[in-house]
Amino acid sequence: MTDLRAIDASEFRALATDAASIYGEAMRRSPEVVVQRRDIITAHVTYRGFVAAGVFDAMSLVGFGYGYQGVPGQWWHDVVAAGLGRDRAKRWLRDGFELAELHVRPDHQGYGDGRRLLDDVLSRANGAHAVLSTPDTESPARHLYRSYGFADLCCDFRFPGSQEAYAIMGVDL
Numbered sequence: 001m002t003d004l005r006a007i008d009a010s011e012f013r014a015l016a017t018d019a020a021s022i023y024g025e026a027m028r029r030s031p032e033v034v035v036q037r038r039d040i041i042t043a044h045v046t047y048r049g050f051v052a053a054g055v056f057d058a059m060s061l062v063g064f065g066y067g068y069q070g071v072p073g074q075w076w077h078d079v080v081a082a083g084l085g086r087d088r089a090k091r092w093l094r095d096g097f098e099l100a101e102l103h104v105r106p107d108h109q110g111y112g113d114g115r116r117l118l119d120d121v122l123s124r125a126n127g128a129h130a131v132l133s134t135p136d137t138e139s140p141a142r143h144l145y146r147s148y149g150f151a152d153l154c155c156d157f158r159f160p161g162s163q164e165a166y167a168i169m170g171v172d173l
């Protein structure tokens with residue numbers, strides 16, 4: 001039986017290595033990318049409106065989700081704003097909560113924790129909309145986001161330095 005609870009920024013900073021490791025397993029990323037992700041998470045906890053939740057199994061983190069209120073000058077915000085174009089960027093990003101990460105360790109997937117994490121984080125998110133990027137495939141994550149009401153804002157989107165196609169999705173909160 002897993003426990004879900006809110007995690008504040010300082011506790012999440014202490015869990016950054018565990019969270020990055022779950023990200024690596026869930027997304028099948030290399031050890032180098034996992035280390036980079038840990039540093040990115042450590043920066044994200046300082047962002048305005050940071051909201052996180054974790055799922056724990058016997059005190060170990062096995063899943064997490066978090067986001068924040070994005071602002072111009074942040075890498076993801078600026079790249080996505082350029083991709084959406086001025087009008088849609090204003091519509092979705094000006095008062096948007098950016099769901100940065102949502103991952104459940106592979107051996108814990110399929111038991112409802114991903115949906116509980118998404119519900120919990122978005123129920124506490126500040127902003128009129130939530131926006132996210134996810135690999136542009138028919139993945140479990142895409143199904144989960146669609147069932148929550150997220151719609152595609154942009155498909156086949158490439159982030160600088162990556163060949164992987166992403167979808168940008170958004171929902172009004």
Ligand SMILES: CC(C)(COP(=O)(O)OP(=O)(O)OC[C@H]1O[C@@H](n2cnc3c(N)ncnc32)[C@H](O)[C@@H]1OP(=O)(O)O)[C@@H](O)C(=O)NCCC(=O)NCCS
Nearest residue numbers: 026102103104109110111112113114115134140141143144
């Ligand atoms: C996306 C993810 C967090 C979902 O977590 P989870 O605990 O496995 O999901 P849940 O058991 O709560 O299922 C929630 C919904 O996800 C979808 N889903 C889950 N497994 C699925 C599968 N094998 N095929 C299709 N849809 C699936 C369904 O919509 C499901 O809703 P339902 O139970 O009403 O059918 C998890 O699969 C994961 O970590 N995936 C890899 C990392 C990733 O893609 N993260 C998102 C990056 S943006």
